[in-house]
Amino acid sequence: MGYAEKQRAGHYRGRYWSSTGVLDTVKDANGRAVRFKSKREAAKAANDMEALLRQQVVQESPVPVLPLRQTAAEVLPQTAPEVPKLTFGEYVNQWYSEQDLAPSTMQNYRRHIEEHLLPEFGDKTFDEISRQNVEAWARKERSLYAASSVKTWRGTLHLILADATDEKLIGSNPAARRRGRGRRAGRSRDRAPEKVTTDALGILLIGERASILSGRDDEFVGTVTKGYTGVRWGELVGLEKEYWRPDSVRVEWQLYELDTGELDRCPPKDDSYRTVDNPRFLSSLVNDHIIRTDPKPCECHGRTYIFRGYGAPNGASRRCGVKLADVARRADVSTGTVSNVLNRPGAVKEETRLRVEAAIAELGYVRAGVPADHAAHWRRSGFATWLFQPAVTGWYPKKAPQEAHPVPLLAEPWPGVPARGRNASDRAEACWVPIAKGLTPHGLRHTNKKIMRLLxxxxxxxxxxxxxxxxxxQARYDHIDPSMRRELMEGLTEIWEAALEMxxxxxPTSPVRALDVLLRGHR
Structure with a gap:
């Protein structure tokens, strides 16, 4: 008898037993599972499929006529037909196609399945996957990756096998773990390191350094905003101008970066819509930033965001047409020489300049855009790797062929400006000391919680x-009074003023314009 099975997205699918003894799903002409709006429709479609299968069996295999003194046991086969065994890889492909979840969740599931589950279990049938196999796989993964990551991948495996158990494809879930099994003292091995935090002065100094590295005020304003509101990274990147109020910020959306590079505009994590009160100094800082930058709608979403990305828009490799390297090859010079001809023609010999200009005219080379153009949005890796981490630690990361090295600085104006160009390290006069080694952009959210605890x-x-x-x-019976909000805003303002004074x-001055205005006007 067929039945209806409810899915996580709220729809139903019809389930029925096929002639081979395998639980199957009602599918359309293209082989995709049909989604029914009601439980009744799904159950009826499943029963109709079972009836259709029984009718086909009757037509193809008529009832045999028993001869005299011959029993039914002698006519009917003694063993049931062999059921084809389903492998984990075959099942998980169908399972993934039937999920209807957020793009970020689908992306994570796909990464877990393709990179960690299929290489180990893809060719195995369900009766070949035992609890010992799962434990051995988990131990091997823990020797290569962080325990928290392995725990996440095992959770995905548990979810897949739990659905297979519900479909009667497997007797029990081999990925399930009994509570309290094993030595309780061993749990501390998987404990993640404590999250690194900083203080109000650290927030200010990190924001200043990040802005010095980028050469603009956006990173300073963004770092201070994140440190004093506690918004998540995606919520900061996706902060739209219309949701910034005179005394608060409304969190309605975030921009989640997918593996494809696309930024998906989606609700905040766990639907945490909220209004965050802003201290007066923060409202004034961001309002001045909005007036100064005059943000325009982005091309990817058509919405006006407060903060822009850093660096030129990515996509040069996908752009068609003649590139700088093509001109260099035609003129038999280096790409640096072509760049000098375009930007500093007086620094190149006339003979070389004429040869490069002829190659440009012959190939029809067109410059890719103005260097001042910035990407529409921050990227997590670019911001954290080349702005935030160098500001926190004072070191640039390793990038082949160059090893990790301190940020080369010219001593004046204080706290130093990066030395650019060739032989920058030789021309450097100073370097930054670490502020909070190990701090990440998400650590500013932990810092915000710590500051509120202190208040x-x-x-x-x-x-x-x-x-x-x-x-x-206790939380249900707890309520917020307006006086609590005022006290918190006053406390955050006092902490900010103290950090500014330090x-x-x-x-008394700063190369960052927004901070320099605050320092000169602060008493």
């Missing part, structure tokens, strides 16, 4: 600002 902020208000949900009875004691 004795009620837990209910902290959860509201960070977008967390506390389902305890920074002014180091040097």
């Amino acid at each position: 004795r902020t009620p837990p209910k208000l902290m959860d509201e600002r960070l977008g967390h949900l506390d389902g305890s009875v 920074r002014r004691a180091m040097c």
